[in-house]
Amino acid sequence: MPLMNTLSAIADGMFFAQGSTLPRNLFLLVFVSAASICTAARAAEQLPVSPVYKGEIRRGADGKLRVEASTDPLKPAVDDSAKPATMRVGSQERITTISEAAKLARDGEVIEIRPGSYRGQPAVWTQNNLVIRGSGERPVMLADGKSAEDKAIWVIKGGNVRIENIEFRGARVPSGNGAGIRFERGHLVVTRCTFVDNEMGILTSNLADMTLEVRDSEFSAAPHDMADLHHLLYVGAIGKFTLSGSRFEQGYKGHLVKSRARENIVRNNMLADGMSGRSSYELEFPNGGIAYVLGNVIGQSAGTDNPVLVSYGAEGPRWPVNKLFLVHNTLVNDFHTGTFVQLWDEKFPGGIESWIINNLTVGYGDLNQPAHGRFEGNQSALRRDLIDYGGVPVRLNSSSPLRGSVRIPGQANGMDLIPAAEFSFPVGTKPIRIGNSLAPGAFQ
Template sequence: MHQSIAGRLSLACLVLWLVSGNAAWAQVSDKLPPSPDYLGEIRRGVDGRLVARPEAAVAVQALVPATMIVGPGEKVASVTEAAKLARDGEVIEIRPGLYRGQPAIWTQNNLLIRGSGERPIMVADGKSAEDKAIWVVRGGKVRIENIEFRGARVADLNGAGIRFEKGSLTVRRCAFFDNEMGILTASAPELLEVLDSEFGDAPRHKGSLHHLLYVGTISKFILRGSRFSNGYLGHLVKSRARENHILYNMLVDGAGGKASYELEFPNGGIAYVIGNTIGQSAGTDNPRMVSYGAEGARWPENALYMAHNTLINDAYAGTFVSVWTEKLGVPAEVWLLNNLTVGAGDMPRPAQGRFDGNRSVGRSELVDYGGVPLKLTNLSPLRGAVRPPGQAPGMELLPDAEFIFPAGTRQVHPASSLVPGAFQ
């Protein structure tokens, strides 16, 4: 009994002390401490695996100290020399500047190569690694950040900014301009991930095809938050990968572009195409924008899931999505859901799959950003006109992000009044 009363008195004293302490603190300052920097988050994906948001991964990478500094006045002055000296697990930091005629072959594992400050520029200047590319990558796990590649030329006209031949490669916040191929992969790699990067200005060589990004028969390809423009005869993006995740990109050829397909999966496979803006120029070399299966099936599973994309055709006519059923020769599941089309063109209903929520509008019904009609007006009658697209096998089809200029994404939370297209 006495112990119970004593305990209550002790508790009352503690409460009084906390209240008086908080009151005293309030007199000193009525401001909350600053919120910590947002470093991203860990989420569980629809497949049950834990996934780090990009911001978290970038923050962790930025904290890793460099083990080799490259640039004029440094102990290692050239990129070519750095590639020869690098060891597994190193962090290679390249100072800002123009690096002319310094091709490199990276064969190491667990390597991070990053540009510091203003993006350093690798200019081919008539030289290449193994007559293939400015950089050849055939190590294990490699990450390349904040580097620009320009002017790759080789004898067989497929000189790449990066030739990726083995392992897994992540490319983030990089740029590829005026290369015969921006990135070109061999067929052995396991994973190519391209994030928040820019590709453009294909060379104007008549009779040759220069794809801005060409992925071979690899296991998995992820393209997110990246921008493509000003192609010529070749495609903006071509992928033969078994599994493709094309998320929140800006694949718009632009007024001066003359690309063929904007997005192609010639051998089928699994393709998730979500939240992209895909635009064909008036001078296109091919009236079809998205092509699937034109060269026959290669993989045992074949499905195209396209949801909440905005497809813009500036040509007088065309086809927004072409599925080459007769050339695939195998059944292919095709879902076309909540896509928004602008301009003249056809979107045929697939032979097998789902077709729902696709709408067509005129340019005047969209708000322009950077000269591209992207977002429906606030008073659009299409607000609330479509239903959530649900899930495809292994993938949520409702966008949780959207593209931002010049490259990258931002997180979004779609409202209950859902609209078709890439921007809510």
């Protein structure tokens, strides 16, 4: 047999040449048995065992290969922010200005901006699938009296853009709407960025197929201008707006957050104006839409010009579906009077469906039961019964009788209303574990 002849030759040439005392026939028996078992095992398995996917292999900055984990073994997750830079910008780089980088960039570029202050370097980004990130200490874009298209420090026209770890300061334009970022088309993700002293932090256009996501970012210090209303974040009539893990303070006359989007998810943020703030509404949805307002701290200062914290529907409907879900928020009013939530029900044919559940109110003001929807689990607390967090009284002390006093809120339209995370000062969120009983408000 060919197999036996082969094994015999291997035994003669490799095994016994080394002076082994094992009988040749016994060796062949063991060898053949092992080979037969392996052959039978392979025959039983018609297909090879599928390998376990652990992620993509990439070369790190240190030159070593590493595996980047994926959360879905069937669809490897690729975080564009982790891709290596294809363009670097900085005083010591070949490309020294942001304006030049925006002109040279191509679709799919990963642009890395070195630390430093970039004065008077406005940019219009027209490319698709861009990642623009600051490396190390956050680089600062200073308007210094200049703007792109008389609109903003940066104008975003590309179809899919991610901006990470950049600071925008001092935007001013003749119209009074100078933005740190003017977002005009596609899908924009802004993460770990800072917006300070701009007429508008972010301002969007009004296309229904646009999506804006803002994560773990800071907005503050609206200009003290009596002639115009400057909002820290102004979202136009776009398709979807998501805001999470972000902090807003020191508004002036305008709102902290204003959104006309069709769908809004505002979750685990701190929208607290602070002692020196003088914003109007802290959160406004003037045209309704679907708004999930979950697990936020919303705080109004004693210097406000508007006693309402959250306003919904003041300008009447724009979208076919209009619902407000205000669940597990901590609402703090330092003004001498006020309304925690204002629903402009009379401007909507058939009224506004509103779920106002498990919120904690602190200070003066009314939280009125809506005409349509659910109203349950809402509680009030005195400042002395709360622990300050970032200078705002938000967390019930461990002995509070309000702990465990509310029920799990359930779901709405497939959206889980249970507080699975909470804001983490100064920006960001952290996951929390939930038991069988809950406390009202944004912190468990």
